[in-house]
Amino acid sequence: MKFVGEHLLLGQLGHFFAVLAFVASMVASVSYYCAVVNKEESAKASWKKVGRWSFFIQSIAVLAIFCCLFYILYNHFFEYKYAWRNTSRDLPVQYLFSSLWSDQEGSFLLWSIWNSVLGIVLIRTSGKWETPVMTVISISQLMMSSMLLGIFILGYKVGSNPFMLLRQAEENQAAPIFQSAEYLSFIKDGNGLNLTLQNYWMVIHPPVLFLGFASTIVPFAFAFAGIWTRDYTGWTKPVLPWGLFAIAILGLGIMMGAAWAYESLNFGGYWAWDPVENASLVPWLCMVAGVHTCLAYKSTGHALKSTVFFFFISFITILYSTFLTRSGILGDSSVHSFTDLGMSGQLLIFMAVFTVPSIWIMIARRKEIPTVNKEESTYSREFWLFVGALVLLIAAIQITFTTSIPVWNKLLDITGLRNLLKIDQMAPPSDVMFHYNKIQIWLAIIVGILTALVQFMKYKDTPRRELTRKLLLPTAISLVATLAIIFAGGVHFTEYGAGFLAAIYFMLFASIYAVVGNFMYIFIGLKGKVKSAGASIAHVGFGMVLLGALLSSAKKEVISLDKMKMLSQDIFRKESKQNARENIMLPLGVPVEMGEYHATYVGDSSATGDAKVYFKVDYERKDKSGKIVEHFRLYPNAFVNTKENALTSNPSSRHYLDRDIFTYITATPPLKDKNAPADDSTKYVSHEVKPGDSIFFSKGFMILKDINTKVSNRNYEAKAGDLAVGADLEVFTQTDDHFKLQPVYLIRDSAYQYSIEDTLAPLALQVRFSKILPAENKVQIKVKEADSNSDYIIMKAIVFPYINVLWLGVIVMIVGTFIAIAYRVKLNKGGKTGAAKAKEPAKQKV
């Protein structure tokens, strides 16, 4: 059958490039491999040339796949499943990028593009390391491009083709709609992009994160190349800038994800120890450890093996995290993992291809890796760098262990040990945050203090007196600052008992110490030379991240507590503490006390072209005398699906320098109530009054001031011959506000009676001047109140103090790391700087 309106060429082109990328990266891998193992110089050179060209070709092919896919999404060619699944016609253009990498295929593609870019940079810069390093990169490209193949090899489906047609998808093949040649004319719109992904962070966070993922392979490749070619030491020089780059970009990517979670997800925070977050944090910790041991090695010759180990596991944990998030194994434990695409086997192979050879070669040649037999001094920098790296390793192990619960379950099932040992299905801890925090906080304390101390130590040995002298001032300042914060009542966090509070105090000190120590080191140790202070600046940033994380979580306060309900029912129950009532109802127009604010829901609004409904919430802060000292409006918004009465809400925050007030909608009344044609469940109530009389209604009363022949009602348009009078009403409510209304009664063309209503929106009041009763000298006023309680929102509001310290810390850390990269690159270019560097140990620490 010939189907009408399909654009098949693009998909075929895209699939062709996918196959080309696969073949070219295979050629590149083989050629680079041959270039390494071949003994003959001329053969080496020609293999290298083939390797380079095929790598270029695969890079172009990968880019072409990206372009084809983007073109399909941009033009909404819904015959392609990818376009149908992830886009809709009303999707703003910038979110097409989010659509592109919202599915597994697209994110592999993104990763693959970055790998290509990194590969090309390596071809240009890595000199004699090019062939072994590029062998590793090409193999990873081979694995990556196989994920996009979507072809069957020996009955096993390899990869998933992003250019699959909707009608070819397995679940659709039998669908009657696709039996019609004109089926496309029935598919008016796509499924659309998941609403939480329609956020600007989702446009920029994945590219940065995947660049971070991709960059972890470079230190892996260098370490592997070093052992493989038996040049056990030379690689430690070019690897450093790459290791730093990976730290910076992966760290930035993770924190951008945190920013996204903070701004668009309703977890009430930026970090939830979700498996997906953990999975990218662990490789970062390993990379940080590896870079630090690498520095120790470069200055002293110690810790080469651990450097290799850390660089290896950093990339291996990246592969493991890819497996966790993409195989569907996290199903019951994570909020945002991918669903299973049936590629688990392939992902395991991907992991094995890198894990097995690297671990094997490390063990097989362990004796050849040079070590120093002399023991490190306790007063040496390298010793504490090593200790710090081990602490990071423990952190990584703990996080991995708990995150892997679904894997343990699977392993127990596969090996049959579950029945043997009678182990239940394990589930994540019920208080996940505390589970991680109570262990990680101690590790963070050690790392924070080491960060401050170790800068002041020298490699090999430090004269003790000098060390104490230099440390005295920063230590004293940090102690005073910590005690000041504690005594100023800065931190109360008794929820988990005194032990944890003590840990928080220690951590407060550790993070302040890290900031102060490193900041002062820039002046004491480095004499204020910024170019070489990258490490110290990055450490200041790290300290700020710790401090910001500590303060914002320990001092976080939910202000939207439903105190009434708490008092009435829960206070005597044992869960009253646990089940804090954190949602509060705001009826339309009624101020509700929240912390030091009064919040009032004043209505909603929506704009054409924007699927979101914005809920307007006014915040007022009054001083003791009742004067309003601050007033602002927040617009927490939500995508409201009227058909299904579903709601996906986005928070809105008021940002201060020292805190954020974070507000989001948890529920709204069923929308059909609101959209129903003028809900006439309530009726007009008639009142016959004369001027001076009052009319009472539920929220107050109104006084008929006068019958006025000067009509000023905005709904009334005067016509010649009209006989119009208005009833001047003054409305008083329980709050001190009063309003004026003027409903109008008129006789037009001497025959027709009209009455023009006046309305008072905040009180949902409609007033009609319906009759004049000349005999009684009265008028008839009809009053209608809409059911005021039918419009309300349920919301949550949280105050995050000092969260800006965290975000600023991230920026400082990134800037510092890039200064360090620039410094390292310059040193490496300087060539024979090995000896010169040893004289300047102060600059070695990153």
Added chain:
Amino acid sequence: MKKTNIILLVVIAVAIGVIITMVGDFSTYETFATARQKEGKEFHVIGTLDTLQHMSYDPQKDANLFSFYVKDKTGETRRVVFYGAKPTDFEKAESIVLTGKMEGQEFHCNKILMKCPSKYKNDQVAVGNQTL
């Protein structure tokens, strides 16, 4: 013995200690019946929403009380009480992972993880009654 080796041993000891204490934190997946036997402890229960029975959430009375019925894997149906707002799209959830404990005949939960039909790829939603 070299100092590095001692440190390594200490680290290994700490790591093992940490892991052992962690396993104690781990919860387990239970059914209502097994959770009832160990009343008072918190568990994870996987089940489906029993749509035949009444689901109640009246924010005008209490914005933090939501109750519904869940059928667990063995087919047992229990009333579930959640002290929080009703999660969005709750009716559409294919299966639900509840974290909480049995209290008499009811299951009181403080966290709901929903798995919605694979309309979207990020198709899970977690809701806690507390900001974690």
